[in-house]
Amino acid sequence: xxxxxxxxxxxxxxxxxxxxxxxxxxxxxxxxxxxxxxxxxxxxxxxxxxxxxxxxxxxxxxxxxxxxxxxxxxxxxxxxxxxxxxxxxxxxxxxxxxxxxxxxxxxxxxxxxxxxxxxxxxxxxxxxxxxxxxxxxxxxxxxxxxxxxxxx
Amino acid sequence: xxxxxxxxxxxxxxxxxxxxxxxxxxxxxxxxxxxxxxxxxxxxxxxxxxxxxxxxxxxxxxxxxxxxxxxxxxxxxxxxxxxxxxxxxxxxxxxxxxxxxxxxxxxxxxxxxxxxxxxxxxxxxxxxxxxxxxxxxxxxxxxxxxxxxxxxxxxxxxxxxxxxxxxxxxxxxxxxxxxxxxxxxxxxxxxxxxxxxxxxxxxxxxxxxxxxxxxxxxxxxxxxxxxxxxxxxxxxxxxxxxxxxxxxxxxxxxxxxxxxxxxxxxxxxxxxxxxxxxxxxxxxxxxxxxxxxxxxxxxxxxxxxxxxxxxxxxxxxxxxxxxxxxxxxxxxxxxxxxxxxxxxxxxxxxxxxxxxxxxxxxxxxxxxxxxxxxxxxxxxxxxxxxxxxxxxxxxxxxxxxx
Numbered sequence: 001x002x003x004x005x006x007x008x009x010x011x012x013x014x015x016x017x018x019x020x021x022x023x024x025x026x027x028x029x030x031x032x033x034x035x036x037x038x039x040x041x042x043x044x045x046x047x048x049x050x051x052x053x054x055x056x057x058x059x060x061x062x063x064x065x066x067x068x069x070x071x072x073x074x075x076x077x078x079x080x081x082x083x084x085x086x087x088x089x090x091x092x093x094x095x096x097x098x099x100x101x102x103x104x105x106x107x108x109x110x111x112x113x114x115x116x117x118x119x120x121x122x123x124x125x126x127x128x129x130x131x132x133x134x135x136x137x138x139x140x141x142x143x144x145x146x147x148x149x150x151x152x
Numbered sequence: 153x154x155x156x157x158x159x160x161x162x163x164x165x166x167x168x169x170x171x172x173x174x175x176x177x178x179x180x181x182x183x184x185x186x187x188x189x190x191x192x193x194x195x196x197x198x199x200x201x202x203x204x205x206x207x208x209x210x211x212x213x214x215x216x217x218x219x220x221x222x223x224x225x226x227x228x229x230x231x232x233x234x235x236x237x238x239x240x241x242x243x244x245x246x247x248x249x250x251x252x253x254x255x256x257x258x259x260x261x262x263x264x265x266x267x268x269x270x271x272x273x274x275x276x277x278x279x280x281x282x283x284x285x286x287x288x289x290x291x292x293x294x295x296x297x298x299x300x301x302x303x304x305x306x307x308x309x310x311x312x313x314x315x316x317x318x319x320x321x322x323x324x325x326x327x328x329x330x331x332x333x334x335x336x337x338x339x340x341x342x343x344x345x346x347x348x349x350x351x352x353x354x355x356x357x358x359x360x361x362x363x364x365x366x367x368x369x370x371x372x373x374x375x376x377x378x379x380x381x382x383x384x385x386x387x388x389x390x391x392x393x394x395x396x397x398x399x400x401x402x403x404x405x406x407x408x409x410x411x412x413x414x415x416x417x418x419x420x421x422x423x424x425x426x427x428x429x430x431x432x433x434x435x436x437x438x439x440x441x442x443x444x445x446x447x448x449x450x451x452x453x454x455x456x457x458x459x460x461x462x463x464x465x466x467x468x469x470x471x472x473x474x475x476x477x478x479x480x481x482x483x484x485x486x487x488x489x490x491x492x493x494x495x496x497x498x499x500x501x502x503x504x505x506x507x508x509x510x511x512x513x514x515x516x517x518x519x520x521x522x523x524x525x526x527x528x529x530x531x532x533x534x535x536x537x538x539x540x541x542x543x544x545x546x547x548x549x550x551x552x553x554x
Binding site: 009010011012029032033034035036037038045046047048066067068069070071072073076077078079080089091093098099100101102103104105106113117118129139 | 276277279281283284288290291292293294295296297299300303305306307311352353354356358404405409415416417418419421422
């Protein structure tokens with residue numbers, strides 16, 4: 001078995017870690033303290049802040065579902081279907097309390113909309129967005145947390 | 153800003169090419185709509201001093217320079233020209249370019265035109281890898297289509313306000329009934345709640361018949377100064393005036409996730425503004441005109457989905473937050489109700505022809521205010537609003553009155 005290369009998906013380089021307990025990587029303005037995800041290429045987004053120095057910060061690993069839906073039909077390119085046939089998957093917008101951000105992401109496979117509601121606690125995981133011959137292209141996804149507090 | 157009714161710009165002529173999936177050159181639809189609008193205004197093309205095009209991104213270079221494209225197609229007449237792109241708000245941006253030019257005294261007569269030819273299926277980003285483009289990223293990284301965002305909004309109505317799928321379906325039923333009387337609508341077919349809910353689920357909780365299609369179509373306006381209208385057409389021809397236009401952007405922090413972003417702004421340091429972006433759009437128009445939602449006779453709002461029409465009821469101030477389903481179920485927004493919404497049939501009956509759609513909304517309100525909306529007329533209509541939002545932060549609203 002050949003070793004596969006695991007890389008962040010094109011466009012998401014530097015947006016998340018791949019530690020055992022992965023996090024999204026946002027930016028925090030050193031002048032006013034506001035948060036930004038994913039990037040702040042042009043300085044602080046606050047119109048009342050002149051800050052241009054934003055430092056990388058890990059974002060909360062857990063948040064609560066702000067809203068959710070699913071993708072019953074195969075999205076068009078540049079989405080890459082990871083399986084032979086499209087399998088519907090959920091998408092959640094998740095509120096991160098400490099940062100005051102809502103961040104969208106796919107929900108891990110085999111979670112249906114009936115297992116989600118507004119306020120559901122979810123945790124960040126890193127999963128394969130799609131694979132090609134030698135490479136797994138990685139992305140963050142949201143995973144519901146069980147009543148016992150474990151990512152289900 | 154203060155009301156400035158004395159400076160109102162007049163809608164002298166309106167014209168549309170029927171919506172459909174015709175597959176022909178978009179210029180053809182725009183030219184047909186422009187000729188209709190000129191005929192309606194009683195003016196020759198040679199009288200137009202400024203051409204304001206609303207761009208399409210899916211038809212090559214002619215679409216990026218739509219003002220000049222339409223001007224050449226109508227026959228170069230030496231008019232000044234501009235072309236605007238603001239996604240779904242392009243039409244109103246083009247209207248505002250014309251209105252401000254008239255208000256500034258730089259011209260008397262302007263022609264606004266938008267038209268589109270669309271491919272089948274989901275609207276997708278332009279081809280090629282563009283990892284710094286948020287519109288590319290949301291498709292690539294998340295598989296988030298336009299209906300994904302419509303569904304996120306719909307689900308919030310259900311979980312926060314107790315909206316049901318039946319409530320949403322009733323929006324489609326209402327708009328479909330209105331569209332039966334509109335000869336420019338692409339879909340002229342009545343629907344029942346069961347038919348809507350029986351269509352395939354696209355993005356839970358939204359079904360296929362609750363999500364607007366992409367269409368071909370064209371719409372045009374002839375705008376002029378009040379002084380020109382008085383000379384040219386007298387009081388009757390000058391009946392419909394633009395009382396306000398809103399093209400506002402969001403105020404930081406924008407906390408409602410919307411196309412094409414994958415994250416909101418942060419509320420950690422700056423609190424969310426008093427009015428979310430969508431609510432700020434019509435508010436700016438009311439401020440400029442000095443009238444409010446209670447003065448409206450009719451409204452055309454952007455029903456990209458059934459549930460989004462309900463969001464608009466609240467965002468344009470027809471009712472308080474969370475009360476849109478009650479307004480719908482009370483019949484207030486159907487023709488004959490207190491404030492009919494989407495008398496044209498809305499996007500439910502038209503599908504979206506992006507650069508033409510916001511102009512088409514103004515055509516419908518104009519016909520309503522003139523008493524010319526045969527088969528769907530709101531009795532005694534005196535004021536109407538259009539509302540729409542273009543992705544990447546484009547507000548779009550036109551307030552018209554007679």
